[in-house]
Amino acid sequence: MNTFDFQTRYKLRPRVLRNVFSVDVSTTILDNKINFPICVSPMAAQRLVHPDGEKANARAAMEMGTCFGLSISASASLEEITSAAPEGLKFLQVDPLKELRILTSLIREGENKGFKGIILGADVAILRGRDTKEKTHPIFPPGMKMGIWEFLLAEYNKLMELEGRPSIVNMEYFRKEQPDSSRTWDLVQWLKNTTNLPIIIKGILTGEDARMAATLGVDAIIVSNHGGRQLEDAPATIDVLKEIVTAVEGQCEVYIDGGIRTGNDVFKALALGAKAVFIGRPMLWGIAYDGKDGAKKVLEILQKELKVTMALAGAPTIADIVEEMIVHESHFWAKN
Numbered sequence: 001m002n003t004f005d006f007q008t009r010y011k012l013r014p015r016v017l018r019n020v021f022s023v024d025v026s027t028t029i030l031d032n033k034i035n036f037p038i039c040v041s042p043m044a045a046q047r048l049v050h051p052d053g054e055k056a057n058a059r060a061a062m063e064m065g066t067c068f069g070l071s072i073s074a075s076a077s078l079e080e081i082t083s084a085a086p087e088g089l090k091f092l093q094v095d096p097l098k099e100l101r102i103l104t105s106l107i108r109e110g111e112n113k114g115f116k117g118i119i120l121g122a123d124v125a126i127l128r129g130r131d132t133k134e135k136t137h138p139i140f141p142p143g144m145k146m147g148i149w150e151f152l153l154a155e156y157n158k159l160m161e162l163e164g165r166p167s168i169v170n171m172e173y174f175r176k177e178q179p180d181s182s183r184t185w186d187l188v189q190w191l192k193n194t195t196n197l198p199i200i201i202k203g204i205l206t207g208e209d210a211r212m213a214a215t216l217g218v219d220a221i222i223v224s225n226h227g228g229r230q231l232e233d234a235p236a237t238i239d240v241l242k243e244i245v246t247a248v249e250g251q252c253e254v255y256i257d258g259g260i261r262t263g264n265d266v267f268k269a270l271a272l273g274a275k276a277v278f279i280g281r282p283m284l285w286g287i288a289y290d291g292k293d294g295a296k297k298v299l300e301i302l303q304k305e306l307k308v309t310m311a312l313a314g315a316p317t318i319a320d321i322v323e324e325m326i327v328h329e330s331h332f333w334a335k336n
């Protein structure tokens with residue numbers, strides 16, 4: 001099964017003789033202006049790829065004028081990301097945890113450090129074992145720390161001290177002990193009561209869950225199969241995008257990630273109703289190639305490709321990208 005079906009299954013229906021002398025790819029997400037609708041997905045432990053890790057990607061996103069998603073399992077602290085990208089638009093991704101008081105402290109810290117949205121990882125009820133992990137036994141380089149988990153552990157131990165309960169010293173144990181697979185939609189309500197920041201829920205793949213999220217008042221959904229890393233045989237995100245856009249009836253914004261590799265892929269997602277896309281692995285390849293400059297290059301290439309597609313498809317602005325410009329390949333089978 002192919003979890004990434006942008007290129008093979010969807011074709012474009014270009015309109016010609018339209019004025020595309022100037023193509024404007026700028027847009028907004030949650031009222032924040034971004035220079036183009038391509039944002040950076042939260043991804044753990046980026047210092048495994050380059051010594052600057054998340055700082056490089058956050059800085060690249062800021063310099064390019066787009067949004068950076070910071071993973072709760074980042075190999076950088078909130079402080080480091082804030083100083084690397086002080087003016088950049090940044091969302092903080094959190095997971096369902098057992099001790100919600102430490103999540104509150106983290107969210108407060110995010111608010112104070114200028115983060116503009118909280119992404120709730122909804123597809124990590126458990127973390128799927130990875131074959132490659134068993135084969136390669138990745139180890140963290142000396143000195144590499146998971147900055148946000150360090151913060152959470154310190155907050156946890158403060159609470160334990162106040163309550164006269166035993167503290168935890170082993171980080172690996174803490175990171176395994178805290179994720180909470182019993183959490184339900186109540187967590188969304190809890191988040192809404194905890195912060196005024198917009199709530200973005202990541203990992204939705206069905207219209208039913210999308211409607212639930214919209215009803216609970218989330219501000220945005222990221223249609224995501226976690227880059228194919230969690231549930232095996234989950235659908236390609238592009239295949240369920242329309243169902244989700246239809247289900248939310250405009251009550252919240254819809255973004256998508258997973259397998260977006262070209263400007264054409266971005267265009268197709270927008271045509272099916274996404275307000276923006278997020279990209280994961282290409283940003284890791286970017287920093288692996290050349291740190292922050294490599295990450296910028298990835299964003300530059302995608303932005304340029306999107307402009308070309310918009311010009312050739314007859315859409316001078318993001319608002320001009322409409323559903324009639326995309327068709328599923330089965331449309332052509334029916335005719336033969």
Ligand SMILES: Cc1cc2nc3c(=O)[nH]c(=O)nc-3n(C[C@H](O)[C@H](O)[C@H](O)COP(=O)(O)O)c2cc1C
Pocket residue numbers: 041042043044071072073093121202224225226227228229257258259260278279280281282
């Ligand atoms: C190495 C790696 C680490 C990831 N870590 C996280 C994470 O910490 N939190 C999260 O919500 N998603 C995580 N993801 C999933 C991404 O946010 C995103 O959904 C996915 O990578 C998008 O697909 P793409 O890589 O094909 O663009 C990770 C993905 C990768 C490849």
Ligand SMILES: CCCCCCC(=O)C(=O)O
Pocket residue numbers: 044045073124127226229
């Ligand atoms: C090294 C910590 C891994 C945390 C899990 C991050 C994740 O969601 C992933 O897909 O990987």
